[in-house]
Amino acid sequence: MRKTKNNKKTHSWLERTLQAKTLVLIALNILGVSGTLACKGDKGSGTGVSSFASVSKDVTIQGAGATFQYPLMSKWAQEYNRQNPNVRINYQSVGSGAGIRQLIAGTVHFGSSDAPMTDEQLKEAKMPVLHIPVTLGAVAVIVNLKEIGDRPLRLDGSILADIFLGKITKWNDPKIAQINPEVPLPDKAIAVVHRSDGSGTTFIFADFLAKSSEEWRTKVGVSTSLNWPVGLGAKGNEGVSGQVLQMPYSIGYVELTYALQNKLNVAHIKNPSGEYVPPSLETVEKAATIATSLPEDLRVFITNADAPMAYPISSFSWVIVYRDQKDCAIATALARFLWWAVHDGQQFSAPLHYAPLPKEMVERCEQKIRQIACEGKPVL
Amino acid sequence: MSRRRFSSDSVFFSYLTLSGASIVAILAGIAVVIGLQSRENINRTGIIEFITGTTWDPVTGIFGALPAIYGTVLTSFVAIIIAVPLGFGSAIFISEFAPPKMGAVFSVFIDLLASIPSVVYGLFGLFTFAPFMREHVQPLLQGAFGNLPLFQGPPLGVGFLTAGIVLSIMILPIITSVSREVLKAVPTPEREAGIALGLTRFELVRGVLFPSSRSGLFGATILALGRALGETMAVTMVIGNRYEISSSLFAPGHTLSAVIANEFTEAGTPQYLSALAGLALILMGITLLVNVIARILVLRITGATR
Numbered sequence A: 001m002r003k004t005k006n007n008k009k010t011h012s013w014l015e016r017t018l019q020a021k022t023l024v025l026i027a028l029n030i031l032g033v034s035g036t037l038a039c040k041g042d043k044g045s046g047t048g049v050s051s052f053a054s055v056s057k058d059v060t061i062q063g064a065g066a067t068f069q070y071p072l073m074s075k076w077a078q079e080y081n082r083q084n085p086n087v088r089i090n091y092q093s094v095g096s097g098a099g100i101r102q103l104i105a106g107t108v109h110f111g112s113s114d115a116p117m118t119d120e121q122l123k124e125a126k127m128p129v130l131h132i133p134v135t136l137g138a139v140a141v142i143v144n145l146k147e148i149g150d151r152p153l154r155l156d157g158s159i160l161a162d163i164f165l166g167k168i169t170k171w172n173d174p175k176i177a178q179i180n181p182e183v184p185l186p187d188k189a190i191a192v193v194h195r196s197d198g199s200g201t202t203f204i205f206a207d208f209l210a211k212s213s214e215e216w217r218t219k220v221g222v223s224t225s226l227n228w229p230v231g232l233g234a235k236g237n238e239g240v241s242g243q244v245l246q247m248p249y250s251i252g253y254v255e256l257t258y259a260l261q262n263k264l265n266v267a268h269i270k271n272p273s274g275e276y277v278p279p280s281l282e283t284v285e286k287a288a289t290i291a292t293s294l295p296e297d298l299r300v301f302i303t304n305a306d307a308p309m310a311y312p313i314s315s316f317s318w319v320i321v322y323r324d325q326k327d328c329a330i331a332t333a334l335a336r337f338l339w340w341a342v343h344d345g346q347q348f349s350a351p352l353h354y355a356p357l358p359k360e361m362v363e364r365c366e367q368k369i370r371q372i373a374c375e376g377k378p379v380l
Numbered sequence B: 001m002s003r004r005r006f007s008s009d010s011v012f013f014s015y016l017t018l019s020g021a022s023i024v025a026i027l028a029g030i031a032v033v034i035g036l037q038s039r040e041n042i043n044r045t046g047i048i049e050f051i052t053g054t055t056w057d058p059v060t061g062i063f064g065a066l067p068a069i070y071g072t073v074l075t076s077f078v079a080i081i082i083a084v085p086l087g088f089g090s091a092i093f094i095s096e097f098a099p100p101k102m103g104a105v106f107s108v109f110i111d112l113l114a115s116i117p118s119v120v121y122g123l124f125g126l127f128t129f130a131p132f133m134r135e136h137v138q139p140l141l142q143g144a145f146g147n148l149p150l151f152q153g154p155p156l157g158v159g160f161l162t163a164g165i166v167l168s169i170m171i172l173p174i175i176t177s178v179s180r181e182v183l184k185a186v187p188t189p190e191r192e193a194g195i196a197l198g199l200t201r202f203e204l205v206r207g208v209l210f211p212s213s214r215s216g217l218f219g220a221t222i223l224a225l226g227r228a229l230g231e232t233m234a235v236t237m238v239i240g241n242r243y244e245i246s247s248s249l250f251a252p253g254h255t256l257s258a259v260i261a262n263e264f265t266e267a268g269t270p271q272y273l274s275a276l277a278g279l280a281l282i283l284m285g286i287t288l289l290v291n292v293i294a295r296i297l298v299l300r301i302t303g304a305t306r
Helices: A002-008 A010-019 A022-028 A030-047 A070-083 A096-105 A119-125 A157-165 A174-179 A200-212 A214-219 A236-246 A256-261 A281-293 A328-342 A344-348 A359-370 B002-045 B047-052 B066-097 B100-115 B118-145 B160-184 B188-196 B201-230 B233-238 B256-263 B270-305
Strands: A059-065 A087-093 A110-113 A129-143 A191-195 A232-234 A250-255 A268-270 A314-322
Touching (some): A096 A119, A129 A236, A129 A328, A157 A191, A232 A236, A236 A250, A250 A256, A281 A359, B047 B066, B066 B100, B233 B256
Parallel strands (some): A059 A087, A059 A110
Antiparallel strands (some): A129 A314
């Protein structure tokens, strides 16, 4: 049925698939199909309402994107719906890249991503886009070194870059030994494990390495997938941690929430103030206190944030929306939901192992959310 | 009366035609869409460079498919080498040697093996089998055949060999149950004739059963090969996902389907997506090639019977 219907408008359909993977994703995800239909229904009824429509009628907000945000977003959706029964938030964790593409294709009301949109993607979007950081993420470096026991391993950006470039190959390398005088380091080869699937975690990690090492920046670069100089690829956080846990003398990186939930052995990383900082909710929150110095559009990484006790491999995770919304009922509901998320919603962060936004950051988010407009007027 | 029969016949006939045509239409549709999608990248790099390139760098937009093609072919080859003798052996055992009740029980086990989801095989491979390979099998192989290029490099546990073995377990049920049916289909008079001539059981299998079921056994192998070529989840968990060509079976590698599954959701640029579609096209091409070759071989073997 779907097939024949689509074939009739072959041209536009093909073009759309070329630009975005939307249809494939929808085909893969039955929920997605019902979701999109529901969204269209809402739009249809929404146009009948005047532009000052309150959110009193039922609306369903469609969102898609980062898998990282999924547990928090589900909690938010559930809580917000409990407090505002007429607003439903439907979030599909399809990955950051797919979230951005779905936003550009117009199949969702908001996208979410662990990496900001690139200039190229912004051009593709044609209309102004707002990046609203809703929570914080971080990358923890995990090691399998039975010799060190409970003592934390210390590492810095340039050593990490050299390890992942394949230039430092032994655990007892003088560079590692120098900053770990109390830790007995074995004369063993380092086994590098990285993500094999495209991931925001890889993006953040690579961004940190690129800031720490010129060679990394020019030879490897920063992206969700990389051409890795060395190491094994493993799928997902669970794949990387599984591989590291069962392979002696290995090193890998996972999302902080995953490391905390599974109580993995994490390395302390040197920040610009020269402190070796363990990854934790507090140290990640510290990294976001540099909010006031951030550029207007908030499309920025806060890796290597220059703040005391700030964990250097931290990052925002964004919700991305169009500034000028077409449907006022949706726009109002969306803006109110986001406002709630960066204020009241933050209390749900810590129990789920997300770092809450510091107040400096919340103020920046407020400015952004106030810009959401419908028919030329801000909706809040 | 005859009018009615005619009309119901024609309804039935058009239903069958439609069913048949839909298979062709679906396949052609997929091929066309993937072909169109892969154009952007191929236009940029050229088809030869895409197929023979060995670098896969999403950052700079350089996409070469060869290491993935190599990994796909090599792991499937390893799987077939292991699974074919094992599968044929157990099929012969079940259909010819085992007491009927025992054979039935064995068949149930084999069908159960086939119904395990591939992600379970993958997790089993990653958490149980890979460490076992690293600590026991790989050092043993290296000790015995350490000077062969096949067994070079540090034993990592994951890699071509582990992926091939996990794949062989996954395709074993296909080979076994299809060849079991094929062997059972050999007419009883032929068996009786063989026994009447005083053939031993081994001679019966070699001289009577194999020749008359050759094309079917070959078909079982091709069916299994098709599964091995396309298998994704289990392979990506145990192959090491390293984009490299290595002659060593211990080395980590990558396969076409694994690259697609890993990178599809986060592929940000149109060229990147298009390169992944290109990999899918190559995978379809390989499968098609395998099937065509298989058809030709089957025709040769069975001669003019078809």
